[in-house]
Amino acid sequence: MEHRMIHLASVALILAIGAALPETSLARAPEATSFTGAAPANAATSTSLSPAPAVTLDQLIDAELGTPGGLTADEVARRAVETSPNVSGRGAELSAANAGLERATLAYLPTTTLTGRYTRLSDTRNGSLGNLVAAPGAPAGALPAGTQLVNVPLSVDYPLEQYALQAGVTVPVSDYLLRLRSARQAAEHGVGAAEGNLDSSRRKAAADARLFYYDWVRARLGAIVAQQALTQARAHLSDAQTGFRLGAVSNADVLRVESQVAQSELLVTASQNRSALSEERLRTVQHDVEPRPYRIGEDVRRAPPAAAAVPVQELWGEAVRSRPELAALSAESRAQLAQAAVERASYVPRLDAFANAQYSNPNSRIFPQTDEFRGSWDAGIQLTWVLSDAASAGARSAAAEARARAADERKAELVDAIRIEVLAADQDVREALVAQQTSARGLAAAEESYRARRLLYQNGRATTVELLDAETDLTRARLDALGAFIDARVAAVRLAYAVGR
Numbered sequence: 001m002e003h004r005m006i007h008l009a010s011v012a013l014i015l016a017i018g019a020a021l022p023e024t025s026l027a028r029a030p031e032a033t034s035f036t037g038a039a040p041a042n043a044a045t046s047t048s049l050s051p052a053p054a055v056t057l058d059q060l061i062d063a064e065l066g067t068p069g070g071l072t073a074d075e076v077a078r079r080a081v082e083t084s085p086n087v088s089g090r091g092a093e094l095s096a097a098n099a100g101l102e103r104a105t106l107a108y109l110p111t112t113t114l115t116g117r118y119t120r121l122s123d124t125r126n127g128s129l130g131n132l133v134a135a136p137g138a139p140a141g142a143l144p145a146g147t148q149l150v151n152v153p154l155s156v157d158y159p160l161e162q163y164a165l166q167a168g169v170t171v172p173v174s175d176y177l178l179r180l181r182s183a184r185q186a187a188e189h190g191v192g193a194a195e196g197n198l199d200s201s202r203r204k205a206a207a208d209a210r211l212f213y214y215d216w217v218r219a220r221l222g223a224i225v226a227q228q229a230l231t232q233a234r235a236h237l238s239d240a241q242t243g244f245r246l247g248a249v250s251n252a253d254v255l256r257v258e259s260q261v262a263q264s265e266l267l268v269t270a271s272q273n274r275s276a277l278s279e280e281r282l283r284t285v286q287h288d289v290e291p292r293p294y295r296i297g298e299d300v301r302r303a304p305p306a307a308a309a310v311p312v313q314e315l316w317g318e319a320v321r322s323r324p325e326l327a328a329l330s331a332e333s334r335a336q337l338a339q340a341a342v343e344r345a346s347y348v349p350r351l352d353a354f355a356n357a358q359y360s361n362p363n364s365r366i367f368p369q370t371d372e373f374r375g376s377w378d379a380g381i382q383l384t385w386v387l388s389d390a391a392s393a394g395a396r397s398a399a400a401e402a403r404a405r406a407a408d409e410r411k412a413e414l415v416d417a418i419r420i421e422v423l424a425a426d427q428d429v430r431e432a433l434v435a436q437q438t439s440a441r442g443l444a445a446a447e448e449s450y451r452a453r454r455l456l457y458q459n460g461r462a463t464t465v466e467l468l469d470a471e472t473d474l475t476r477a478r479l480d481a482l483g484a485f486i487d488a489r490v491a492a493v494r495l496a497y498a499v500g501r
Contacts, residue, residue, distance in 0.1 A: 057228045057478065061301070064224060070297030073210040073489070076286060080209035081202050083287035090198040097187070097194035104187035107180050111170040119162040159371040164360035171353040173381075178345035182338045189335035196328025203324065207497040209285050211490060216278040217296055218486045222479060223271035229475040230264040236467060237261050239458060253464040260468055300485045315422045315499050322500025323418060329411035336404035343400060346393035349385035418498065425498040428491035432484065439477070439484040446470075446477035 081087055132152045135143055172180075240257040243249040279294055320326060357377045362369035365376045453470040456462035 057225070060224050060228065061221065061482075064221065065296050065301065066299035067295040067297055070295035071213065071282075072297040073213045073493075075297070076213045076282065077206035077209040079286040079288070081205050084201070084205040087198070087201045087205055090194070090201040094191070094194040094198050097191040101184070101187040101191050104180070104184040107183065108176070111172070113166075113168045113170075115164070115166040115168075117162075117164040117166075119164075121158075121160045121162065123160055158369045159362055162360070162362060163373070164358065166356060166358045166360075168354065168356040172350070173353055174348065174351040175345075178348065179342050182341035182345075186335045186338035186342065189331045189338060192331035193328045193335060196324040196326075196331060199324035200328065203497060203500075205285075207493055210493045212278070212282050212285050214300070214486050214490050214493070216275070216282045216294075217298070217300055218483060219271070219275040219278040220296065221300075221482050221486075223268070223275045225475065225478045225482065226264070226267045226271040228478075229471070230261070230268050232471055232474075233257070233261045233264040236454075236471065239454075240464065243460075248460055249464065256464050256468065260471070300482075300489060312423055312426050315426055315495075316419055318501075319418050319422050319499045320415060323414075324500065325414055326411055326418075329407050329414065333404045333407040333411070336400045336407065340397045340400035340404070343393050343396040346386070346389040346396075349383050352382045352384070353380075354382060355379040422495075422498045425491065425495035429488070429495050432488035432491045435480075435484040436488060439481040443477040443481040446474040450474040 130153075133149050134152045135147050135149055138144075138147050237254070237257045237260075240249055240254045244251060244254050282294065355377070356379070357375070358365075359373060359375045361373040362371065363374035363376055366374050450467075450470040450473070453462050453467050457464070457467045
């Protein structure tokens with residue numbers, strides 16, 4: 001009977017102490033996104049045998065998140081896009097495609113050439129070419145009898161220094177009909193493909209940067225939770241050591257708690273290493289060379305505005321319309337088909353119209369050559385058929401058409417992959433919303449369980465194993481609650497990228 005009375009008195013004392021404890025943060029603001037402080041601090045007014053930690057987890061999280069001037073996901077994404085080598089490379093490809101389009105447009109202009117030439121000839125004149133019989137003063141025609149004939153030496157003289165100015169114009173008549181239009185279309189589609197690839201690279205760099213940012217936030221907050229768990233474990237060890245000195249617990253219990261402290265120390269080290277690695281990854285993606293420390297500028301506990309629920313079929317349609325990778329592959333296919341039309345033009349002869357004007361000293365078209373500038377011109381049409389090009393035109397055209405089909409198949413494969421990507425991202429968003437609610441309830445339950453277990457343990461009514469399990473559950477619940485809010489933002493980033501927003 002006496003034993004029963006002592007037991008009832010202990011229970012009454014525990015209930016009275018529990019009623020005197022402050023409520024948890026979740027109980028204070030169930031709709032808010034803050035986290036509770038460590039349970040040992042809440043038990044500070046109880047019969048605890050060890051001092052409570054001075055700073056609660058809520059206070060540590062509040063100090064870490066939403067720092068004015070700190071990094072945000074949007075800022076990291078902007079810097080990553082501006083400094084990404086892949087984006088810069090895609091920009092250079094777009095510049096090259098625009099240059100190709102300009103070249104295809106200028107091909108409509110006739111080919112115009114201007115030539116200036118000076119030539120010095122070696123002196124190969126060898127004197128007279130013979131004699132010529134002439135009748136000076138006699139009219140043209142038959143010579144009357146008795147006409148006086150003279151013997152005239154014959155020689156041809158030419159200047160040793162020659163000058164020439166020439167202009168020529170060639171109009172590709174057949175190209176206007178068979179080649180140039182298709183070539184320009186191919187160049188236009190090439191620009192479209194390059195623009196799609198550049199847009200895709202920008203979106204990918206921005207999305208990856210945001211994911212790196214939230215991974216860094218997760219690691220940094222995880223390090224805080226791990227440090228708080230270590231503080232909690234050390235407080236438990238202090239209680240166990242005090243209980244051992246009073247004869248309330250065994251040495252095995254103390255050793256078990258020391259093992260828990262060692263595991264918590266390892267968790268702290270691993271969490272800090274992961275935090276440092278994720279920060280270095282974040283610094284690298286921004287190509288930030290300044291060794292300044294980063295602070296978190298977003299309060300990830302504040303859930304982003306919930307997007308309206310959209311059927312997955314509509315999301316698929318949006319992705320097909322908006323993903324720049326699909327537009328780039330479509331443009332690449334059309335460019336190859338236009339190039340195939342250009343190659344087929346080699347089946348027929350090439351027709352060119354040309355005209356040339358020459359102003360030279362001496363003019364080779366005027367005989368005899370004299371040391372003076374004379375002008376001349378010529379014009380005509382030219383039909384050229386390169387048989388070797390005609391023979392290989394079929395192979396070149398078939399190769400371009402095959403590349404077009406390959407681009408179409410890659411597009412179809414990407415559409416299939418995007419369907420799965422959109423579905424998975426949509427499911428992640430929905431699961432993240434549910435996880436925020438369930439993790440909040442789980443955290444509240446874990447906090448209350450740990451508080452009750454610790455009070456029972458301090459009053460000899462709970463075992464070390466039970467308290468260790470409660471500590472483990474509380475640490476896991478804290479990490480889950482933090483992760484739920486971060487997972488919601490990560491899922492939103494992945495869904496936006498998947499549908500091409």
